[in-house]
Amino acid sequence: MTELAVTYRGTVYPWHCDHMGHMNVMWYVGKFDEATWQLMASVGLTPDYLRSEGRGTAAVDQRISYRRELHAGDTVVIRSAFLEARAKVVRFCHRMEHAVTGELCAVTVLTGVHMDTVARKAVPMPDHLLEAARKAVVDLDPWE
Structure with a gap:
């Protein structure tokens, strides 16, 4: 899947692990969130833009499939794409893949909205940002 951009690289630390000895689900979501900021910034939805324009983004749907356990010391890479x-x-x-073995560890698909942070409602993105996001869309089944 060469269409996906690397948006995160990191390590599973011992404090990411729960009493079962594997990375807890909250840390998968946290690492996916960090990847989201990188993906959004790649099309111009940067923190500077959001602050200066009174805009924000909000996740309205997130689905996750856990495929492989991760343990303390494992390194991961996240590849991302607009659908x-x-x-x-x-x-x-x-x-999310195990960085050494390449095994798929987890997949998430999110739907987010571009919003006015004062009115607290969804608003259209500026044309140049929408065009950048549309150019970045890939045609793939993320669950495979």
């Missing part, structure tokens, strides 16, 4: 870009909505995916 859809509409005026107010983007849908995107992250695929």
Whole structure:
């Protein structure tokens, strides 16, 4: 899946692990969130843009499939892509892989909205950001 951009590289630390000895689900979500900021920034949805324009993004749906356990010391890489870009909505995916073996560890697909942070409602993205997101859309089944 060469269409996906690397948006995160990191390590599983002992404090990421629960009483079962594997990385707890909250840390998968946290690492996916870090990857999201990298993906959004790649099309211009940067923290500077969001702050200066009174805009934000909000996840309205997230689905995760856990495929392989991760343990303290494991290194991971997340590859991400936009699946859809509409005026107010983007849908995107992250695929977390074990950095050494390449095994797929988890997949998530999210739907996010571009919003006005004062009115607290979804608003269209500026044309240049929407165009950048549309150009970044890939045609793939993220669950495979």
